[in-house]
Amino acid sequence: MTVSEKKIIAVVGATGAQGGGLASAILADPDGPFAVRVITRRAGSDKARALAERGAEVVEADLGDEASLRRAFAGAYGAYVVTNYWEGMSPQIELAQAGNAARAAKGAGLAHVIWSTLEDTRAHIPVTDPRVPVLEGSYTVPHFDAKAEADRFFIDLGVPTTLLRTTFYWEAFLQGFAPRRDDTGRLVLTLPMGDSALAGIAAEDIGRVALGVFARGEEFIGATVSIAGEHLTGEQLAAGFAELYGEPVAYRPLTHDEFRALGMPAAAEIGNMFQYYTEAADAFTGARDLDLVRNLHPGLQTFRDWLTAHKDALTTD
Numbered sequence: 383m384t385v386s387e388k389k390i391i392a393v394v395g396a397t398g399a400q401g402g403g404l405a406s407a408i409l410a411d412p413d414g415p416f417a418v419r420v421i422t423r424r425a426g427s428d429k430a431r432a433l434a435e436r437g438a439e440v441v442e443a444d445l446g447d448e449a450s451l452r453r454a455f456a457g458a459y460g461a462y463v464v465t466n467y468w469e470g471m472s473p474q475i476e477l478a479q480a481g482n483a484a485r486a487a488k489g490a491g492l493a494h495v496i497w498s499t500l501e502d503t504r505a506h507i508p509v510t511d512p513r514v515p516v517l518e519g520s521y522t523v524p525h526f527d528a529k530a531e532a533d534r535f536f537i538d539l540g541v542p543t544t545l546l547r548t549t550f551y552w553e554a555f556l557q558g559f560a561p562r563r564d565d566t567g568r569l570v571l572t573l574p575m576g577d578s579a580l581a582g583i584a585a586e587d588i589g590r591v592a593l594g595v596f597a598r599g600e601e602f603i604g605a606t607v608s609i610a611g612e613h614l615t616g617e618q619l620a621a622g623f624a625e626l627y628g629e630p631v632a633y634r635p636l637t638h639d640e641f642r643a644l645g646m647p648a649a650a651e652i653g654n655m656f657q658y659y660t661e662a663a664d665a666f667t668g669a670r671d672l673d674l675v676r677n678l679h680p681g682l683q684t685f686r687d688w689l690t691a692h693k694d695a696l697t698t699d
Contacts, residue, residue: 388417389459391596392492393589394445394483396420396438397429399553400464400498403589409436416596421454445479451486460494461487462592465529471648473518473528480532488539494603495536495543496592501669502530506662507654514654515642523655544595547608548588549581549670550659552688556695558646561623561631569631571620574641574656578663580619581610581670584683584691594678607678608669612685619685626689626696 391408395401396418408418419439422430434440443454445465455461463483465476480497487495503523509516521527536543561569573580591609595602614622620633638660642653659666676682689696 389415390417390419390439390457392419392421392441392455392458392461394421394451394462395464395466396433397422397427398464398466399551399585400548400588400592401462402429403586404462404592405433405438405589406586407590407593409433409438412437414597416459416593419454419458421451445482446475448482448486451482452489455486455490455492458490458492460496460596461492462496462498462589463487464498465532467525467528468648471524473521473524473531476525476528477532480529481535484532484535484539484541487536487541493542494596494600495541496546496595497533497536497543498588498592499529499533499545499547500526500549501547501662501666502527503654503658503662506665507658514638514657515650517651517654523651523658525651526655526658542600542603544602544604545606546588546592546595547606547669549583549608549610549666551585552582552611552685553585556692560696561620561627569623569627569629571616571623571631571633572636573616573619573633574636574638574653574660575616576635576660577615577617578660579613579615579667580659580663581613581667582685583609583611584688587611587679587682590681591675591679598678607674608671609675610667610670610672611675611682611688612672613667613670614685622685622689623696625686626693 393401396405405418408416420433421443425440425442441454443450465479503526507522518524561571564570616633620631624631638653638657
């Protein structure tokens with residue numbers, strides 16, 4: 383198949399974790415049916431240039447500018463749309479960006495959009511629940527709830543969309559959540575998950591699953607696909623780390639209030655998120671059919687696969 387015959391997938395966030403996984407997966411299959419168009423605010427960034435060197439088309443656009451998105455989507459078959467709540471930490475910004483993307487996709491006549499989204503946690507922990515702080519005026523977990531609210535932009539406009547519900551990235555273990563040594567020198571994993579299972583995934587696998595969805599054509603248009611790599615309890619996660627480190631790792635769960643009191647950035651929001659993960663664990667993991675996810679992406683990583691791939695970065699110091 384020549385390049386001109388390929389279907390173009392415009393990837394918002396192609397220099398980030400999710401979109402980067404999709405862009406790399408498309409580029410790794412030169413004989414496949416798709417070509418990738420990287421959408422970035424900075425075409426000259428190192429990551430954008432690296433993708434261009436691998437054969438990607440690179441186009442500058444901004445989620446805050448609907449007109450630029452419509453130009454970037456022009457002529458494409460489909461688009462992968464993800465917003466980064468943590469960049470502005472504002473539900474209003476995220477909603478505005480999603481609305482811009484939905485209108486641009488509609489205007490460009492895209493045949494298939496995958497919108498990276500999450501559940502509305504307020505269905506399980508409403509803002510009237512006195513056990514959790516209300517955040518940003520009307521949210522329990524803003525970076526979940528705002529994405530769920532934004533689903534309607536794509537649906538109401540009739541954009542042919544797959545809602546791809548993601549989950550906890552194992553990359554969080556590279557950002558402060560990995561086991562640490564206590565005062566006795568023993569390694570301890572302290573997630574506020576109680577005995578519940580946490581649905582987790584390697585961030586790059588999100589984009590790879592998305593490619594599987596695009597490859598199935600119209601099958602998943604109008605559908606919600608909820609994904610994860612594995613559902614593991616704190617004890618099981620600790621066992622994985624113990625195998626990696628070659629020494630015992632204890633699991634000592636914090637309460638959600640204890641976590642919110644840690645004083646770390648966004649502690650209240652992350653604490654609320656873990657409370658949702660814990661209290662809605664059966665529904666959350668139940669919505670994520672791991673057999674379907676692996677069917678869409680046969681190379682789906684297990685937690686131990688991910689640990690092995692990141693062994694050098696997962697130091698115990």
